[in-house]
Each structure stands twice: as C-alpha cells, then as structure tokens.
Amino acid sequence: MEKEFCCTCGSKSDLTLLEPVLAKYASVPGSLITILQHAQDIYGYLPTDVLWHVAEKTGIKPAKVLGVATFYTQFRFKPVGKYLILLCQGTACHVNGAKLVEAALEEELGIKDGDTTDDGLFSLKTVACLGCCSLSPVMMINDETYGSLTPSKAKEIIRELRGKQA
Amino acid sequence: MSKFLIKVGQGSCGIAAGAGKVYDVLNEKVSGNPEVTLSITGCIGMCYLEPIVDVYEGDARRTYCKADEKFALALAEAVASGNLDADALKAYEIAEEDKDYLRKQTRIALRHCGNINPESIEEYMAADGYQALTKVLKTMTPDDVIEVIKTSGLAGRGGAGFPTWFKWNAAKSSPGEQKYLICNADEGDPGAFMDRAVIESDPHNLIEGMLIGAYAIGASEAVVYVRAEYPLAIVRLTKAIEQAEKAGFLGENILGTGFSCKMRIKAGAGAFVCGEETALIESLEGQRGMPRLKPPFPAQKGYWQKPSNINNVETFANVAWILLHGGEAFAAMGTEDSKGTKVFALTGKIRKGGLVEIPMGKTLRDVIFDIGGGIKNDAEFKAVQMGGPSGGCIPADLLDTVIDYKKLGATGAIMGSGGMVVMDESTCMVDMARFFLDFTTKESCGKCVHCRLGTKRLHEILTRIVEGEGREGDIENLEELCTTVKDGALCGLGQTAPNPVLTTIRYFRHEYEAHIRDKKCPAGNCKTLIHFTIDADKCKGCTLCARQCPVDAIAGKVKEAHVIDADKCIKCGKCFESCKFGAIVKD
Structure with missing residues (x-):
C-alpha cells in the first residue's frame, strides 16, 4: 500500500478537470469527502497525483487526505473496469x-x-x-x-x- | 381527469425486479391516450411481489403483481378498450392472501409509501402533507412540540431506543446561536432497508419531520447524511428538497412565520461506524469517521462543536403524523415502555419478504408467520437475527417474545433499526457469528484497542471453529473475550459487536460443540466439515455428477455406481445439486 502513494512521477492525470470542483469546495470547511467523491467520478478512481493536488489546493496535509481516502470503502486507488x-x-x-x-x-x-x-x-x-x-x-x-x-x-x-x- | 390512473411501483427493489421495463412499455403504449395517466409510486413493502402495478378507476384500485412486459402489453390493451376484466390480466391480480399482508399492518412511518408519487409535492400535500408543519409553525412553541413528542413516547428508531423528546430538549436547552439538526440515513446494518424505502417512497415526510425537529431545537440548518449506496434515495430527496424550497416550506421565513431553515444532503462514503452519531459528525466534517468520547454529547458540542441533534430516518418519519394526530394517539399503540409502531425489513428464508410496520407489542411469531407467511419451501424455522451486527439470533422457542425494547433486549438481541433476517435449518449458527464478526472486524475504525483487536481475535477463533480446527476451551475463551470487548469498547459498534457470538452460544451451544468435538456442522454448511459420498444402491450411473464435477473427483462407468475421491473433492456441492436420484449423500 505505501508504495502505491509514495511518488507522483509517472502519473499524469488531467488536473484541470478537477478545477470546477475545487473552485466550489476547496475553501468550504468539511468538504474533503465531497471533493474526493467528485474526483472519483471524474477519474474513475483516485490517482495519486490527484490526491496530492487536492491536498495542495485545500491546504489539508497530504497524509490526512490519504487517511480520509483510505478510511472509506467507496474510494479506489486503482482504475476500474468498464x-x-x-x-x-x-x-x-x-x-x-x-x-x-x-x-x-x-x-x-x-x-x-x-x-x-x-x-x-x-x-x-x-x-x-x-x-x-x-x-x-x-x-x-x-x-x-x-x-x-x-x-x-x-x-x-x-x-x-x-x-x-x- | 382521465379514466384510468396507472401507478408503477418504482423503489430500488421494484426497479431491480424489472419495474423500469414495465413502465417503459406502458409509457410507449398509453402515451397520447387522454383516458390514461401513467405515474410512479414508491415501495409498498411487498417486495416479494415486485414489480407491482396499481390501476385506479375512480376510487376502485386493482393491484397487479410480478408484472412483466407481457403484462404491460395486456394492460395497455385493456385500458385502451376500457375493460379491465380481460383474462390476460387475471393471472397477475393480487391474491386475497397477499392483501392481508397490508391489512395486518398499522402504517404510520410508511403511511404514504407505495401510495403517492414520491417525486410530486402536490400528491404529498393532498395526502395531508405539510399540514403538521403549518400547524406547528403557526400555533405552537418549540416547548409545545417537545411536549407532544414526550407524550407520544417516541424513541429513537435507529436502534438505541433513546427517548426523542429528551434529545430534542437537550439540544434546545444547550446555549448557542447556531444549532444543527442532522438526519442519520447511513443505514449500514446489513439486512435492513427501512430508511431507504422511506426516502425513496416518501421523501417529503422526512423533510417535514426534520423541519419540525429543527423548529423544536432552534436549528437553522439541517443535514441528511445518506449512504452513497442508495443513489435513488439521493436523487429523490434532492428533488424533494428543491420542491419544498420552491413551495416555501424550506429556506428563509418559512410560511411567513419568521422561522428559517435550510437543508442539504451529504453522501456518505461507505463506513458502517458512521451510523454512530459522533463518528457521523466527524465524517460530516470531512474527517475519518471515528467516534468521539462522550461527554460532551452532540446536544452540547456536536457538528462544528455546536449543539446538534441527530435522529434516524424512521424517527423523523413518525413526527409529522404525531403532531397532526396528537401524542396520545401514538402512545395508545404499543406496550408499557415501547410506544407506537416499528418498521421491520423482513428478509432471509422468509416466504413473503418485505417491509412490515406493526404496533409494538405484537410477537415475533405475528410478524414472521402471520404476516410473513412463514419459512420458504416449508422448511423449519431455526432463528431470527435482529439488530444486525449489533444484535443477536433469537431461537424458535422464543418466537412468542413480544416486540418491545426491553423484552427483546432480555433475549440478548436488540430491537435494532429493524432488520429481521429469518433463518432455517440450513443456516449454521457458528458461521453466522463468524459472518458478523468478519463484518465488524472490517468495519471497526481502529480507534480503541478492545474493538480493533478484540473483534479480530473473536473472528479468528470463530474461523478456526468453522474450519474444523476448534479446540476445547474455545467457547469459554469466546465468552470471556466477548465480555471484555463489551465492557471496554469506546462506542456502540464495539460494545455490541459480541452480541451475535453471545446469543448464538447461549441458544445454539450444541452447534459450537458439534463443530469443536465431533468436527461436524449440523446445518451441513461449513465446507471443511462436510463430506460427499455416493449411495451405490441409489446411483444409476447416469454420469451427470461426473460431468458436473469441476475437479474430476467422480469416477465410474455408465450404468454403474460412481465413487467420489475424497482427496480431490472440493465440496462445491455441484454433484449434490445435480443428482436426480438423491444418490449423493452429504454429511
């Protein structure tokens, strides 16, 4: 599990897709789960670089973003099939x-x-x-x-x- | 007004059973016919008969069950000709026996479910909707409301059964400008779907109940925390909130009374522990859903550290009715210490599975046999599981137990949120306990040691027993560990996690002993403890079993008795199911 999240090189998600979501929720307290749910809808899963990006834009520590994401069964860290x-x-x-x-x-x-x-x-x-x-x-x-x-x-x-x- | 009104039941269960297709066919065939109005409704609770279609001709209502495309075509034809007595429809008409399913119930929380269109505020209002709210806002003080709820004896329907008025009063009395009202719709208890049905079938009833609660405690913001696994419930509730806002029941200065309240939905992300109120609050704040230490209670410091009140969906679903009919009317139903009605989700090996709302004070037998029609395939009743992972299994000799918080608690099970999973002789009770501990082990948030490690160790011992590796002393170990977890865990999840183990040991100790001492599973369920052999006298040598066997463990010539190689056998049971002569013996 650790290895999966340690580095963002190699993954290159289109982060602009997340901009409307972040514009709406990044500064609203308590919205992390909502942001992650939208991100998963957009990308199909939660790619590591997206998690880092969310952390940067919301000011929430990366460890915390990951902590929340891994706590809930809804979130996936690998792409899913059709x-x-x-x-x-x-x-x-x-x-x-x-x-x-x-x-x-x-x-x-x-x-x-x-x-x-x-x-x-x-x-x-x-x-x-x-x-x-x-x-x-x-x-x-x-x-x-x-x-x-x-x-x-x-x-x-x-x-x-x-x-x-x- | 058109001559015929057709309503297709469109709850999740109905849709899964094919209601969508029935609706589409009808829509294609009857659209354009001014004599026919096609509409939808929610879940009437007779899930075993889905898809259900109601046809109204004036006040006369005909109910059709297990509808399919063929039925839809026949119905379209019948309404086109204006004659509903067509033979093709007769086969789908509801049986008298099934009408009793509803007649034997007392519906308060579910009073509109399956009758009105959940996507229409007009239909809700025509069925006395928002009258209670109007009465409350225009003629009552918050204290009056709390007094009525106190008189009614309404208790939390989420499982704990805590008096609702007390919570409301605590939140109201807590100092603070900003207060929150929260609805717990995170129905995570496997085997329960009452809340889903209420939201999908009657979302305005929930909104009205919540608004009355918000007025009583002085909250200006209300949040519904809904499971993400209930997409349809979220869609319908979103629509209902928009309609209520437009109609002036939600938002600023409601009905010109000066009371303001906004409402929003928060989708959960999948964590059973979030049904615990402080964990739910953590989750609402965007954190890991881990329970907080109490006190302070949410009524003092809840959501964003402000006074908050949390109730379950079914609790709110009773509120508007109580305010409209009076606390005494609600309290007139039930027993000494449990008032009103309770909704149960009747599932498992039951003939008529669905939603059942009955007054407290009925017995388990009333629900399972009188309403539910007994056990599927005429099998023997073995136990009923109540309260999910926090509850327990109640055996046959306690079937006459009265449904009431105290009496059910005395059996070791709990009322719970209303899941009632019926089991027959083929269910292994040790495996059942293992199943629930598997669940709680995975769902434990990990905050406190007793729950995090205790459930894991319980699960290990139970797994060992069902796999035939049980040892002398395991039962006693389980009992001791259960007590420790119960006493030491921080929140309701851990404190109740041992219940399935304790009740199965209490009532089915002999099954544990059979697994441990005789290495046998009396229910014939635990794979490592069962064996398949072929009765040579009954075997006709048809070779069917040998062809079905995925691992080629069965050998034998045509028209000669076959033999199973026990070393190769993976106990999948395919031979047992396929044999037409009853020659495969399972023991």
Whole structure:
C-alpha cells in the first residue's frame, strides 16, 4: 500500500478537470469527502497525483487526505473496469447463497474480489449491503441492480455484457 | 381527469425486479391516450411481489403483481378498450392472501409509501402533507412540540431506543446561536432497508419531520447524511428538497412565520461506524469517521462543536403524523415502555419478504408467520437475527417474545433499526457469528484497542471453529473475550459487536460443540466439515455428477455406481445439486 502513494512521477492525470470542483469546495470547511467523491467520478478512481493536488489546493496535509481516502470503502486507488460489479454480502444475501455467487463470478471472470480483468472490462468488488434484501442474493453493475441470483444466472449476466462488446 | 390512473411501483427493489421495463412499455403504449395517466409510486413493502402495478378507476384500485412486459402489453390493451376484466390480466391480480399482508399492518412511518408519487409535492400535500408543519409553525412553541413528542413516547428508531423528546430538549436547552439538526440515513446494518424505502417512497415526510425537529431545537440548518449506496434515495430527496424550497416550506421565513431553515444532503462514503452519531459528525466534517468520547454529547458540542441533534430516518418519519394526530394517539399503540409502531425489513428464508410496520407489542411469531407467511419451501424455522451486527439470533422457542425494547433486549438481541433476517435449518449458527464478526472486524475504525483487536481475535477463533480446527476451551475463551470487548469498547459498534457470538452460544451451544468435538456442522454448511459420498444402491450411473464435477473427483462407468475421491473433492456441492436420484449423500 505505501508504495502505491509514495511518488507522483509517472502519473499524469488531467488536473484541470478537477478545477470546477475545487473552485466550489476547496475553501468550504468539511468538504474533503465531497471533493474526493467528485474526483472519483471524474477519474474513475483516485490517482495519486490527484490526491496530492487536492491536498495542495485545500491546504489539508497530504497524509490526512490519504487517511480520509483510505478510511472509506467507496474510494479506489486503482482504475476500474468498464463494468463495476458490486456483489452484496449482506446478511440476507449471505443466508441465501451469496458465497456461491461470488465463487461463480470469480470463476467466470478469472479474477478475485478487488481485481479487474485483463481486458479492462470487469471489476469485482464485494460490498456490505445494497439494501435490496428481498431480492437476495443481489449484485449491482454500474448502478443497475440484479436480483435473485444463482451461480448460473450470475455467469449468464456477465456473458451477456461481454457479448455486447463484440 | 382521465379514466384510468396507472401507478408503477418504482423503489430500488421494484426497479431491480424489472419495474423500469414495465413502465417503459406502458409509457410507449398509453402515451397520447387522454383516458390514461401513467405515474410512479414508491415501495409498498411487498417486495416479494415486485414489480407491482396499481390501476385506479375512480376510487376502485386493482393491484397487479410480478408484472412483466407481457403484462404491460395486456394492460395497455385493456385500458385502451376500457375493460379491465380481460383474462390476460387475471393471472397477475393480487391474491386475497397477499392483501392481508397490508391489512395486518398499522402504517404510520410508511403511511404514504407505495401510495403517492414520491417525486410530486402536490400528491404529498393532498395526502395531508405539510399540514403538521403549518400547524406547528403557526400555533405552537418549540416547548409545545417537545411536549407532544414526550407524550407520544417516541424513541429513537435507529436502534438505541433513546427517548426523542429528551434529545430534542437537550439540544434546545444547550446555549448557542447556531444549532444543527442532522438526519442519520447511513443505514449500514446489513439486512435492513427501512430508511431507504422511506426516502425513496416518501421523501417529503422526512423533510417535514426534520423541519419540525429543527423548529423544536432552534436549528437553522439541517443535514441528511445518506449512504452513497442508495443513489435513488439521493436523487429523490434532492428533488424533494428543491420542491419544498420552491413551495416555501424550506429556506428563509418559512410560511411567513419568521422561522428559517435550510437543508442539504451529504453522501456518505461507505463506513458502517458512521451510523454512530459522533463518528457521523466527524465524517460530516470531512474527517475519518471515528467516534468521539462522550461527554460532551452532540446536544452540547456536536457538528462544528455546536449543539446538534441527530435522529434516524424512521424517527423523523413518525413526527409529522404525531403532531397532526396528537401524542396520545401514538402512545395508545404499543406496550408499557415501547410506544407506537416499528418498521421491520423482513428478509432471509422468509416466504413473503418485505417491509412490515406493526404496533409494538405484537410477537415475533405475528410478524414472521402471520404476516410473513412463514419459512420458504416449508422448511423449519431455526432463528431470527435482529439488530444486525449489533444484535443477536433469537431461537424458535422464543418466537412468542413480544416486540418491545426491553423484552427483546432480555433475549440478548436488540430491537435494532429493524432488520429481521429469518433463518432455517440450513443456516449454521457458528458461521453466522463468524459472518458478523468478519463484518465488524472490517468495519471497526481502529480507534480503541478492545474493538480493533478484540473483534479480530473473536473472528479468528470463530474461523478456526468453522474450519474444523476448534479446540476445547474455545467457547469459554469466546465468552470471556466477548465480555471484555463489551465492557471496554469506546462506542456502540464495539460494545455490541459480541452480541451475535453471545446469543448464538447461549441458544445454539450444541452447534459450537458439534463443530469443536465431533468436527461436524449440523446445518451441513461449513465446507471443511462436510463430506460427499455416493449411495451405490441409489446411483444409476447416469454420469451427470461426473460431468458436473469441476475437479474430476467422480469416477465410474455408465450404468454403474460412481465413487467420489475424497482427496480431490472440493465440496462445491455441484454433484449434490445435480443428482436426480438423491444418490449423493452429504454429511
């Protein structure tokens, strides 16, 4: 983890994209999380040079910016695939077989929780609870929710999305 | 006025079940027909029947369930011909039995959910919306409001059950010009979705409740802290705030009374601990969400060190009703020390999962069997988990426990925010405890040692037990460690984290012992403790299991009994699921 954040050489995000956000929030106290959320919307994740830039513009120490960013599960430090799969691990999903769905997704995608496929298409992330418990097990792909999953249904959904690329 | 009004239920659950497509098809087919108005509504709470479509013809209301594209086409045709008695619609009509699901409830917090369009302030106002606020601002003092809330007996619905009037009064009495009112909509408890449903289905009710609270404590700024995982709730609440501002219910000099209050939304970033009020305040200030030492309490020094009051969504959702109908009407429901109603999210192995609002004083059996219809697939009820990671598992012989803060507390579980996850015989209780400790270990903020290390060690021991490496003395170790964590942790997260372990040991000790001593999982759930073999008498040699096996652990010739190689078997269970002759034995 340390290595990931130690140096900004090599990364070259377009920092101008963040200007409107910083203009609005940089001097508003308590806005760090909001700024980071916007930054993640813009870049898809939080690149190291963006974190440094936020620190510089807000006057918040870089260590603190990183401390806040790493505290919350919403923030990512690696680019994600075109489709971000959020697999629910809530209690209802757990008792209705979310583990089997997870195994099926890992098998179909060839990646583990937190990783992205080599073709940059899919990222898999397990999350606490999506609040659609009556449809458990549930996953959310780019804000669309898929419910009542079975291992084979989950695989089918992935294949369908993959098919759309061709 | 058009002849037919069609409302498609569009809560997150409904949309996930396909309500969006149903709406699109209807929209395409009926737009342009002056006899039909197409609208949306929120979540009625019968999640097991989603997508749900209501059709009004005058005052007559017909409800259709599990709607799909075929239904949408049939409905479009039926309304075009003006005849709703078409056969194609009959199959989708709600069953009498399912109508009882709503009839058996008493809806206060959810009174508008699934009935009105959450994106229309006009519909909310037509359903008595903003009348309570008008009454409060024009005829009552803040003390009057607090008195009504005191009479009502309303207690915090987020889990702790602290009297609402007391918090309001403390914040009101605290010296200071600037005060804040905060709504905790960071519903992080896995298995609970009451707050999401309220915001998605009736956002103005939340805004009205909050404004009354803000008036009572003297706050000029209100913030709603919403989970980022609830995008639709954020969209609907944003829209509702804009509408309320335009209508003059929010902002400067509300209704010409001189009272001013602005409201904004803050999206959380994913941390369960932020449901704890001081951690939530830290997060609002842009910090890591780590709890503060209490005292000072938020009512004294909260958001930006100013007096602040924090309540949960469901608590606020009751407020407007109470002010409109009087504290006595609310207090007339419930038990000696728990008043009013409570919303539960009924999920897990339940036949009719959804949202249920009932008066306090009903029993768990009423909710799970009478309303929820019992266990899926006619399986045996084993336990119900209440209160999420802070709660506990209540066994079958306590099903007649009355729903009330004290009585539930006596079982070792808690009322919690209202998550009710039902489990059958196939759920392993040791694994359940491990599941929750996995959650609290990850969500512990790390500030205090008892929680940071205690939950980790508890999780290690539980993992060891479910993996068949349990030792004599583990149960006693767990109990001792649980007590230490409970006593020593700084905030509610740590103090309650041991509850799932303690209740499962208390009621299901034999399952722990079976794992540790006999290396068996009675529920047949823990992978390392189960074994698959083939009953040679039942096996027909169809080869299906061998073809399904991902690791080629099954050998045998066609039409001859097959054999599983235990060394190769990864216990995925595919053979067990695929066998048509019941020849695969799991023990």
